[in-house]
Amino acid sequence: MSIPTIDFAPFLNEEGAVIGTEPTSEQVAVAKQMDEVCRNHGFLHIINFGLSDGLRSQAFQSSKELFDLSEDFKKTHLRRINPKDNMGFAPVLSESINRSRPNELKEAFNLSFPPKRQNDLSGCPDSFVEVTEKLQAKYRDLARRYAIACALALSLPLDFFANALVDLDLCTIRFLHYPACELDDTSAESTDRPIRIGEHTDFGAFTFLLLGENGVEGLQIKPVEGGEAGGQAGGENEGWIDVVLPNDGPQGAIVNTGALMARWTNDVWRATAHRVIVANAEMAARERFSIAFFVDPDSNSIVKVHDTFTKHGSLPKYEPITSSDYLSMKLQEMMKT
Numbered sequence: 001m002s003i004p005t006i007d008f009a010p011f012l013n014e015e016g017a018v019i020g021t022e023p024t025s026e027q028v029a030v031a032k033q034m035d036e037v038c039r040n041h042g043f044l045h046i047i048n049f050g051l052s053d054g055l056r057s058q059a060f061q062s063s064k065e066l067f068d069l070s071e072d073f074k075k076t077h078l079r080r081i082n083p084k085d086n087m088g089f090a091p092v093l094s095e096s097i098n099r100s101r102p103n104e105l106k107e108a109f110n111l112s113f114p115p116k117r118q119n120d121l122s123g124c125p126d127s128f129v130e131v132t133e134k135l136q137a138k139y140r141d142l143a144r145r146y147a148i149a150c151a152l153a154l155s156l157p158l159d160f161f162a163n164a165l166v167d168l169d170l171c172t173i174r175f176l177h178y179p180a181c182e183l184d185d186t187s188a189e190s191t192d193r194p195i196r197i198g199e200h201t202d203f204g205a206f207t208f209l210l211l212g213e214n215g216v217e218g219l220q221i222k223p224v225e226g227g228e229a230g231g232q233a234g235g236e237n238e239g240w241i242d243v244v245l246p247n248d249g250p251q252g253a254i255v256n257t258g259a260l261m262a263r264w265t266n267d268v269w270r271a272t273a274h275r276v277i278v279a280n281a282e283m284a285a286r287e288r289f290s291i292a293f294f295v296d297p298d299s300n301s302i303v304k305v306h307d308t309f310t311k312h313g314s315l316p317k318y319e320p321i322t323s324s325d326y327l328s329m330k331l332q333e334m335m336k337t
């Protein structure tokens with residue numbers, strides 16, 4: 001399925017210019033498009049969102065440099081991730097985002113946002129350290145602008161989501177590498193073929209996903225009824241749709257709705273299940289890189305169904321929960337070995 005492309009340029013004015021002023025007609029038009037997509041399946045392709053092609057390719061180059069370090073070096077010298085702070089290196093086959101599936105053929109490095117959180121980048125190549133600072137600065141603005149656009153799209157006060165993105169103390173930039181692997185053709189249709197990342201919905205408000213060369217291959221989505229997927233749903237092999245991106249035009253990011261946004265909106269904006277599969281032997285032979293930016297509400301924010309979504313008599317589907325309680329629960333599940 002070709003996912004819709006949305007040109008975010010109207011929001012790239014000075015940060016915060018929208019709050020306290022009337023949105024422009026171009027901004028309203030973008031917000032309307034976002035709302036349509038997010039009510040429907042929650043996966044869109046965004047262009048002109050403030051990341052230059054130069055910085056993007058630098059980020060992928062540095063990611064490759066990091067993951068090209070030897071397994072032994074990475075395991076002994078890089079700071080190891082843990083569910084409590086979600087920062088650092090996760091080796092291949094150390095995680096499973098969907099507990100009903102085997103551990104995943106991927107490795108990752110997670111970065112948090114200073115000054116509330118301090119990253120330990122010892123052992124990381126200098127180029128990686130350099131690029132992370134530049135990305136953090138761009139992403140800080142992006143999170144806020146996108147949050148404002150979401151509020152406009154949902155007819156909420158414009159600062160509603162932005163107020164939960166002040167510290168960015170739970171936001172994470174995750175560099176992902178899926179190594180090449182073997183695919184035994186006899187298991188091509190069965191559930192025990194290699195999993196790059198199992199069926200899941202992202203945990204936070206929204207995610208920006210940058211895909212490296214060949215990056216879209218294997219990425220599939222499936223709209224779900226509720227705000228999260230996992231458990232039983234993980235066994236199903238039905239209803240998956242390949243994500244297809246435009247062949248030309250500027251390189252963008254995939255944006256998808258996470259479970260906490262679904263909770264805020266009582267599933268008016270649903271979180272869409274997605275996964276990365278190895279569909280055939282050629283795909284298995286190619287390594288894959290992506291960089292996810294998980295925009296998760298600040299730790300002390302209480303995510304509660306907004307009254308707007310229950311005013312016509314529908315009941316809240318979710319109990320209020322703090323962002324930190326929700327995320328720790330999900331991270332513990334994912335990193336349990």
Ligand SMILES: O=C(O)CCC(=O)C(=O)O
Pocket residue numbers: 174176197202209219274276289290292
């Ligand atoms: O690498 C990808 O394309 C998807 C990654 C993803 O869905 C995640 O890390 O939550």
Ligand SMILES: [Fe+2]
Pocket residue numbers: 200201202274
């Ligand atoms: Fe995801």
